[in-house]
Amino acid sequence: MGLGTTAAVALTGLTGHVVEVQAQLAASVPGFTLVGLPDAALHESRERVRAAVLSTGIAWPHRKIIVNLSPASLRKSGSSFDLAVAVAVLAGAGELPAGGLHRVVHLGELGLDGRLQPVRGVLPAVAAAVAAGYSDVVVAAGDADEARLVPGARVHGAASLAEVVLLHGGELRHVPDVEPVRPVRQSFAGREPGDLRDVVGQLQARTALEVAAAGGHHLLFVGPPGAGKTMLAARLPGILPDLTPAEAVEVTAVHSVAGTFDAGGGLVTRPPFEDPHHTATPAAIVGGGSGLARPGAVSRAHRGVLLLDEAPEFPARVLETLRQPLEAGELVLHRSGGATRYPARFQLVLAANPCPCGMASVNKGLDCSCTPMAKRRYFGRLSGPLLDRVDLQVEVRPVTRADRTAGASGEPSDAVARRVAAARSAARERLAGTPWTTNAEVPGGWLRERLGPGRAVLAPVEQMIDRGALSLRGADRVLRTAWTLADLDGAGSPRPDDVATAVTLRSRGNHG
Known part of the structure; x- marks a missing residue:
């Protein structure tokens, strides 16, 4: 019986959780079971991992394989676990030295030809790994630049599963010649703002x-x-x-x-x-x-x-x-x-x-x-x-x-x-x-306290509240705008003119 262990990261929003990926290979009826609350995309990793390993030139182990994603109570989603699952299986099969792999985080999607595909959320995932004490991270070559933006991370970019096997000291009969997959992404900021x-x-x-x-x-x-x-x-x-x-x-x-x-x-x-x-x-x-x-x-x-x-x-x-x-x-x-x-x-x-x-x-x-x-x-x-x-x-x-x-x-x-x-x-x-x-x-109460004796400048706002022309929330927002006007003029606190201008900038003429 062989056991291989490595790590990956599950993202929930922007929050990352380090996941231990364990693969156990037993001498029994061949099969491949994935447990630990995986979603549909993660369930499909079984077929991607099997095809990628065969494309790399490594024989698929004909044993009963159980892959556990721990903690089992945490939901896992997406294809970024593919690489970790493959590494854990190969370590359990004896194709990779098992020592030290449990302290390495692997993030990447596998293609059927063994190439590593970029995935979403690499930056927060790597940041979560480093915060949890995992400094060594292996990602797809297309994600390496993004992963290196995280201070304290030792990032290894790989174009294929074959490169990952060689990185960890494994042996291959032949090394497939593949080009790294580069991410195709749109610009984050949209159109230029103009002048x-x-x-x-x-x-x-x-x-x-x-x-x-x-x-x-x-x-x-x-x-x-x-x-x-x-x-x-x-x-x-x-x-x-x-x-x-x-x-x-x-x-x-x-x-x-x-x-x-x-x-x-x-x-x-x-x-x-x-x-x-x-x-x-x-x-x-x-x-x-x-x-x-x-x-x-x-x-x-x-x-x-x-x-x-x-x-x-x-x-x-x-x-x-x-x-x-x-x-x-x-x-x-x-x-x-x-x-x-x-x-x-x-x-x-x-x-x-x-x-x-x-x-x-x-x-x-x-x-x-x-x-x-x-x-x-x-x-x-x-x-x-x-x-x-x-x-x-x-x-x-x-x-x-x-x-x-x-x-x-x-x-x-x-x-x-x-x-x-x-x-x-x-x-x-x-x-x-x-x-x-x-x-x-800033809450309006904090700003009013900062006014101190100068709260008399809010008299017009108080009158508008009494007339029903302004809600309490609206009054707070007028005060915030008055503070901004004072900041633009270099004043220490709002003056009557600032409050009057803030009211005007909220009036919208006679419409609405």
């Missing part, structure tokens, strides 16, 4: 965009078609500061699990940008899939921007799913394979027409062909609880002839980004020692 110098006019909207970037606030643009709502919103990522090292690792891990990360450029250091189409399903937005849920658009936009263009065209079910991540900054998704937790602290940008035809705010509404009921029904798709969570709500007017004559005279993104970076730095200094990094994350 603010391209925007003609729209002073108030540009101000709102700068305030949103400086404080991490959510933003709503309402205006007719062609006014520049989408153009402005798409330029928000260009004025956001680079991610901190900790944020870069967190964002990169999300995109690694989602399969949208290209390790050629190193860690993701710029805020990501997601702009799903209005036909997207709730699963596409928040995450879904059979077994364990994959990250959706809100998690891929973590520490970046989620733009919902033509927001009222999104189904109500999709829009309402945003309320939890907007408050909590994370998502917990329950599927048949278990619960997964993904971070989702993003900046939401909504762009909307005031009515189905879009002309309600043009020429005093005289060109609008929509009935009053159609207007209410259209904009009413953005529910009150959702809009109450949006700090800045700005009306975008059509560009005038004077604006067009003056040309694109606005500041470029670089100049705005410098002011945003200075404001963010001031906020970080003030919030040092707290779990928050931007004004948009």
